Amino acid sequence: MNTISAKPGEVQQSWYVVDATDQVLGRLATRIASILRGKHKPMFTPHVDVGDFVVVINADKVKLTGTKLDNKKYYRHSGYPGGLKTRTAREMLADRPEEVFRHAVWGMLPKNRLGRRLIGKLKVYRGADHPHQAQKPEPFPV
Numbered sequence: 817m818n819t820i821s822a823k824p825g826e827v828q829q830s831w832y833v834v835d836a837t838d839q840v841l842g843r844l845a846t847r848i849a850s851i852l853r854g855k856h857k858p859m860f861t862p863h864v865d866v867g868d869f870v871v872v873i874n875a876d877k878v879k880l881t882g883t884k885l886d887n888k889k890y891y892r893h894s895g896y897p898g899g900l901k902t903r904t905a906r907e908m909l910a911d912r913p914e915e916v917f918r919h920a921v922w923g924m925l926p927k928n929r930l931g932r933r934l935i936g937k938l939k940v941y942r943g944a945d946h947p948h949q950a951q952k953p954e955p956f957p958v
Contacts, residue, residue: 822861831953849924875913
């Protein structure tokens with residue numbers, strides 16, 4: 817038997833829509849990262865982008881377990897002395913739930929050019945509406 821190595825030109829990429837209503841953030845992020853990498857396909861190749869596009873809707877209705885809403889911190893730095901900004905998960909979910917999802921999935925992807933390309937295939941929206949109806953995304957069972 818020969819080992820199959822996927823070539824970038826012969827990969828069929830499809831679109832999936834995931835509803836995040838009442839889903840746990842980390843568990844949903846692992847499933848989404850797996851879809852983005854293409855690990856659900858039999859022709860998975862680690863160094864080639866064989867994954868699919870993922871549209872996440874209702875990102876503001878995601879759940880966090882335990883006391884993570886108040887204890888989990890998100891940090892960003894301006895690059896200047898004293899420029900460290902800190903926000904809790906509760907504040908981030910209220911203002912920018914899309915960034916909470918993007919941050920959770922980015923932590924599960926490779927930190928190289930492939931990972932940067934994969935995170936570009938993640939589309940996250942606060943409500944139930946999204947502008948990707950033309951791609952005919954199919955619901956992904958979570």
